[in-house]
Amino acid sequence: MLTVLVRRGADFAAAEDAVQDALLQAVRDWPADPPRDPKGWLVTVAWHRFLDATRADAARRRREDRLEEEPAPGPAPALDDTLQLYFLCAHPSLTPASAVALTLRAVGGLTTRQIAQAYLVPEATMAQRISRAKRTVSGVPFGRSGDVATVLRVLYLVFNEGHSGDLDLAAEAIRLTRQLAAVIxxxxxxxxxxxxxxxxxxxxxxxxxxxxxxxxxxxxxxxxxxxxxxxxxxxxxxxxxxxxxxxxxxxxxxxxxxxxxxxxxxxDWVQIVEWYDELTRLTDSPVVRLNRAVAVGEADGPRAGLAALAALDPALPRHAAVAAYLHERDGDLATAARLYAEAAHKAPNLAERDHLTRQAARLNAATGAGPTPSARHR
Structure with a gap:
């Protein structure tokens, strides 16, 4: 419904208001008189609500020139419209965080409160983020939005958020990607x-x-x-x-x-290294090279993994954790314990921090070193 209205010329925020009005009208009318074509009914009512709001606006004359001729009511195609909405929400003018939030709101149908809980931010903060995203894409002509790569990157970011709060973002990302796979x-x-x-x-x-x-x-x-x-x-x-x-x-x-x-x-670590070589050729990503160093350490031994790691910036996220693992496999437990503690201090979430802290404590106990302070209290 959102996409049909946007395609016809409504801006994103106004289209969402009109759709909400139509849904409320459906709640009132459908129990007594259900329509034969529910989607067509909703689209028609939402379009009328948008036209009413447009005519009431101070700039109604300019808009009515563009919207004077109402499209014929009836069933509207779903697949192409859904795809276009993905592209609009993943427009490259948006920040990744805003694109993810807007995709979850408009395509996923999640409430602002659900999205805020998943990202562990106040609802008002998430509402502002989504509102800014809507304003940004409102001026984007329909059909001139992001490409497939942008859409996939946004869905990948949603998936990587995993599970937090009472909303399973990983499952939601799979659901959205299934939808996308069905239309492209x-x-x-x-x-x-x-x-x-x-x-x-x-x-x-x-x-x-x-x-x-x-x-x-x-x-x-x-x-x-x-x-x-x-x-x-x-x-x-x-x-x-x-x-x-x-x-x-x-x-x-x-x-x-x-x-x-x-x-x-x-x-099969040898074949995994080969795939990481392909991935490095495709992306030249430092994160891919970091993961490749782990695979090299498994395939060719920890010294080879450390040699691959030496070419990377130590400031790279999880660099210390990888170095700690490879040093432990190479038998240098004292260095590994120190690096595990350092990695725990830099961990992006509590679960990973606790895991790395336990690894440091385990190795300190094995070497007779003193206890590692809990990263939780640093």
């Missing part, structure tokens, strides 16, 4: 969906009963969701067969290799 035939859309499914399949095993993080190598693979893995691998194979490799397909291929290993020891 693009191997990177399929690659992103496969990546999400393969990561989400491990969700139940990622935390212990006390809420602490469980590293991939220590997870109970019997708790992985095999149905999601099977679906993700099938989607990925179909995308790779089209020979248009992109970064999300490469990431999904790495996730699929982890999912395919019956045990951590049987992981």
């Amino acid at each position: 035939d693009h191997p990177e859309v399929a690659g992103l969906l496969a990546l999400m499914l393969l990561h989400h399949a491990r969700r139940a095993a990622r935390t212990a009963p006390d809420g602490s993080l469980v590293p991939l190598a220590e997870q109970d693979r019997g708790r992985w969701d095999t149905a999601l893995i099977t679906e993700g691998v099938g989607i990925l194979q179909a995308a790779l067969a089209r020979d248009r490799l992109g970064e999300f397909q490469a990431q999904a291929a790495i996730a699929a290799l982890h999912a395919d290993a019956p045990t951590a020891e049987e992981t």
Whole structure:
């Protein structure tokens, strides 16, 4: 409904107001007289509400010149409109945080309160962020919005927020990406969906009963969701067969290799390094190079991993955590303990901070060093 009105010429904020009015009218009228075509009814009523509001505006004469001829009522196509709304919400003029919030509000149908709770910010703050985003895209001509890559990046950001508060953003991102995959035939859309499914399949095993993080190598693979893995691998194979490799397909291929290993020891690290090489060629991302250093350390030994890590900026997020892991595998427990403590101090969330603090304390106990101060109180 939002997209139909925007396509016809309404600005984003006015279209949303009109849609809300139509929904309220439906609540009042439908119990006694349900329409044969609910969507057509809603679109027609919302359009009338928009026209009424436009005529009441001080600039009504200028707008009425453009909106004088009302489109014929009736069923409206859903697929192309939904796709255009994705693009509008992921417009490159928006900041990533604003684009994510607007996508969740307009495409996901979530309330401002839900989004605020998921991001752990006050509802008023999130309302302002969404309002600014709406104002930004209100002046964007419909059809001149972001490209597929921008839309995918926004959905990836939503997924990476994971689970917080009472809203599961990871599941919501999968739902939205499924919608996008249904309306656009693009191997990177399929690659992103496969990546999400393969990561989400491990969700139940990622935390212990006390809420602490469980590293991939220590997870109970019997708790992985095999149905999601099977679906993700099938989607990925179909995308790779089209020979248009992109970064999300490469990431999904790495996730699929982890999912395919019956045990951590049987992981095909050599092939994972090869996929990281492809991913580095596609993105040249420092984060990808950091993850590649871990894979090199598994495939060729910790010294090789440390050599790969030496070429990266130590200020890179999670650099200290990777260095700590590789030093521990190389037998330098004192250095590893110090780096785990440093990584805990820089951790982006409490769960990761506690995990890294425990790793430092474990190694300090093994070496007879003093206790590591809890990062929580630093």
